[in-house]
Amino acid sequence: MYKWRREFEEFGVGNFPEKRNLKLSPEQEKIHExxxxxxxxxxxxxxxxxxIGIFSKSGR
Incomplete structure (x- = not known):
């Protein structure tokens, strides 16, 4: 519980995998983007x- 509470305070709702939100640092978010x-x-x-391949063949 303490770990979850600390992660919730640090990352907010994005910490919970069932929401499909990943807890990422700003650098990790930038890399992901x-x-x-x-x-x-x-x-x-x-x-x-x-x-280009399709159009170059049709011109012959």
């Missing part, structure tokens, strides 16, 4: 590569 943005940009790049 940057990893998410990187994944989105890689997906976007791959879609553009496929589109």
């Amino acid at each position: 940057l990893e998410k943005r990187l994944k989105d940009k890689e997906l976007e790049r791959n879609m553009l590569k496929k589109a």
